[in-house]
Amino acid sequence: MFRKLGIVKEFLSVKDFTNKEVLEAYQKEKLAERLASHGSFFYPNSEKLEDFPIINKKIFMENFETINTVKITKEEAFKVALASEESRNFSNKIGDISVGLSSGTSGNRGIFLVSEKESIRWAGYILKRMLPKPLLQRHKIAFFLRANSNLYESVNSLTITFTFYDLLRPLEEHIERLNATQPTILIAPAQLLRLLALSDRLTINPKKIISVAEVLEEEDEALIVQRFSQKVHQVYQCTEGFLAHTCEEGNLHLNEDRVYIEKAWIDKKSGRFSPIITDFFRSSQPVIRYKLDDILVLEKEPCLCGSVFERIKKIEGRCDDILKVKDKKREPYLLFPDFIRRAIIRASDKIEEYSVEHKEDVLHIYLQPISVKDEVEKSLQKLYGEQGLEVIKHLYHPYKIGKLTDKRRRVKQL
Numbered sequence: 146m147f148r149k150l151g152i153v154k155e156f157l158s159v160k161d162f163t164n165k166e167v168l169e170a171y172q173k174e175k176l177a178e179r180l181a182s183h184g185s186f187f188y189p190n191s192e193k194l195e196d197f198p199i200i201n202k203k204i205f206m207e208n209f210e211t212i213n214t215v216k217i218t219k220e221e222a223f224k225v226a227l228a229s230e231e232s233r234n235f236s237n238k239i240g241d242i243s244v245g246l247s248s249g250t251s252g253n254r255g256i257f258l259v260s261e262k263e264s265i266r267w268a269g270y271i272l273k274r275m276l277p278k279p280l281l282q283r284h285k286i287a288f289f290l291r292a293n294s295n296l297y298e299s300v301n302s303l304t305i306t307f308t309f310y311d312l313l314r315p316l317e318e319h320i321e322r323l324n325a326t327q328p329t330i331l332i333a334p335a336q337l338l339r340l341l342a343l344s345d346r347l348t349i350n351p352k353k354i355i356s357v358a359e360v361l362e363e364e365d366e367a368l369i370v371q372r373f374s375q376k377v378h379q380v381y382q383c384t385e386g387f388l389a390h391t392c393e394e395g396n397l398h399l400n401e402d403r404v405y406i407e408k409a410w411i412d413k414k415s416g417r418f419s420p421i422i423t424d425f426f427r428s429s430q431p432v433i434r435y436k437l438d439d440i441l442v443l444e445k446e447p448c449l450c451g452s453v454f455e456r457i458k459k460i461e462g463r464c465d466d467i468l469k470v471k472d473k474k475r476e477p478y479l480l481f482p483d484f485i486r487r488a489i490i491r492a493s494d495k496i497e498e499y500s501v502e503h504k505e506d507v508l509h510i511y512l513q514p515i516s517v518k519d520e521v522e523k524s525l526q527k528l529y530g531e532q533g534l535e536v537i538k539h540l541y542h543p544y545k546i547g548k549l550t551d552k553r554r555r556v557k558q559l
């Protein structure tokens with residue numbers, strides 16, 4: 146009961162911000178509170194954000210024990226998290242702290258701690274931001290994840306039934322269960338939404354579809370929109386925090402009432418940056434000036450929904466996947482993965498699947514069907530011409546299907 150009341154309280158306290166000055170004043174206050182009370186040995190004692198070091202996942206994990214404020218060792222945390230993954234039972238806790246592993250795309254797994262209070266807050270917030278209006282209808286939510294955690298189960302309350310689908314289970318089983326439960330809200334990684342959209346056995350008719358956990362690519366979005374005759378909403382959520390959501394207009398906004406975001410510019414002209422995040426509320430494992438390895442593209446146009454939260458045109462993937470190539474003068478040149486992606490999908494409408502790996506100056510291109518390779522070749526040569534690049538050596542291969550649990554990266558720099 147305490148938990149439900151907590152979620153309702155949080156739900157009711159989440160406000161919409163339609164005035165930039167009001168938002169800035171709010172952020173200033175929350176930031177000051179955060180810095181004054183982080184309670185962590187790792188971070189400095191200062192009221193100025195610029196006195197705090199900019200950290201990344203590696204530094205965050207290396208200093209796990211001095212950053213967390215609940216005296217949990219890395220060894221202890223890993224033990225609980227791995228045991229949960231193994232048994233698929235995610236109710237294990239250390240005290241009132243849930244432990245989760247972040248899937249991560251680069252192999253270095255992160256570990257995150259969430260207290261009961263933080264989990265309640267998270268649940269109230271995500272419900273307020275993502276539930277279709279009017280807010281107090283009954284909802285059956287189907288949530289697909291690589292691993293469950295107490296964090297997600299906490300939404301099982303009020304008028305909401307929340308069913309967790311384990312991505313490790315076979316697709317056919319998911320389709321059967323979805324058909325039987327008829328969820329009103331479907332939340333899943335983009336590649337799973339894509340597979341569901343392609344299934345002719347699926348009979349569900351959700352009111353809202355939300356893509357999570359990986360980049361939603363335009364061609365997948367188009368397919369899902371067509372199949373379910375509605376917008377695809379997005380949640381930009383990582384273990385470091387719930388960073389952005391789509392509004393009723395379908396546009397992505399940063400959750401600037403949860404996190405303070407500084408921009409590490411990658412290319413100011415095109416609006417590309419990596420976010421450096423400071424979470425106002427995480428206290429068992431404070432997140433301060435944490436730089437994410439994602440490329441976000443800023444949208445400067447205000448949104449019709451009236452929110453003054455900054456808009457994101459899209460989330461493009463990881464900085465690590467920017468291809469390091471050369472221009473015609475043999476000078477180093479950074480080619481954004483999105484350019485390669487577009488060149489490939491515009492080559493032919495027969496392309497069903499593709500992936501690209503750039504390794505030791507060779508671009509390995511995996512295609513299904515492989516018969517489209519001449520068209521893809523032509524389109525890539527055009528791209529190199531447009532960008533003034535030195536021609537890259539290509540090798541073509543048939544596409545290999547990966548596991549559902551693998552986070553998909555269409556374009557990889559190895």
Ligand SMILES: [Zn+2]
Pocket residue numbers: 392393394395396398448449450451452
């Ligand atoms: Zn909006």
